[in-house]
Amino acid sequence: MLAVLGQEYPGVQLFGIDREPKQLAFAREHLARAGVDATLQEADALALPFADESFDHVWMMWFLEHVADPPAALREARRVLVPSGAITAVEVDYTTVRTQPSTSALEALFRAMAHGMAASGWNDAGTRLPGWLREAEFRRVDQGERPFWWQSDEVAREAPYAADVAESALDALLQLPGTDEGELRAGLADLRTLPQQPGAGLGWVVHKSTAVR
Numbered sequence: 001m002l003a004v005l006g007q008e009y010p011g012v013q014l015f016g017i018d019r020e021p022k023q024l025a026f027a028r029e030h031l032a033r034a035g036v037d038a039t040l041q042e043a044d045a046l047a048l049p050f051a052d053e054s055f056d057h058v059w060m061m062w063f064l065e066h067v068a069d070p071p072a073a074l075r076e077a078r079r080v081l082v083p084s085g086a087i088t089a090v091e092v093d094y095t096t097v098r099t100q101p102s103t104s105a106l107e108a109l110f111r112a113m114a115h116g117m118a119a120s121g122w123n124d125a126g127t128r129l130p131g132w133l134r135e136a137e138f139r140r141v142d143q144g145e146r147p148f149w150w151q152s153d154e155v156a157r158e159a160p161y162a163a164d165v166a167e168s169a170l171d172a173l174l175q176l177p178g179t180d181e182g183e184l185r186a187g188l189a190d191l192r193t194l195p196q197q198p199g200a201g202l203g204w205v206v207h208k209s210t211a212v213r
Helices: 002-008 021-034 070-079 104-120 125-135 153-168 181-192
Strands: 015-018 039-042 055-061 081-100 139-142 145-151 201-212
Touching: 002 021, 015 021, 021 039, 055 070, 070 081, 070 125, 081 104, 081 125, 104 181, 125 139, 125 201, 145 153, 153 181, 153 201
Parallel strands: 015 039, 055 081
Antiparallel strands: 081 201, 139 201, 145 201
């Protein structure tokens, strides 16, 4: 996301944090390839290494779904924002994923993904996001609900991506009670071949919420 932001807004001063050194090393290589300059630091979002009122804007994407206490992370983000500084936070609601047509194997795969996210974080972070922002005392919260529904060529792009994400979590999903490897693999196969089905569609609900300090 830093690469995208840097390309969209040339000259903006960018900072990024992560707790994992390997992620930071990958990010540095990616940013170099993208020609974007950014300062990266190993740090925890619950204890940012920045002074109060250091930033004009905070961007979070696919992050709060993994945090045990999202309002605490948002309060820390609020601390480092200047007065009337803005935040953009993007989260999906995994319970809203659906396809057309559907199969029992696809439904089992989506249930397992939602249960897996609930076991390790928040499977409905998108729906909860506006409330978390208000709990963290942000103002002028725009919940930014965006229902996505891809068809035609878009399905050919999005379905393989969704299948890759699900497959990367397969080992963890198989640890959940009631999951069946054969059924989940059948769901992955159905998702990959979805674009070949007449009238195929794939969608879920994302919240791109904004607010100000």
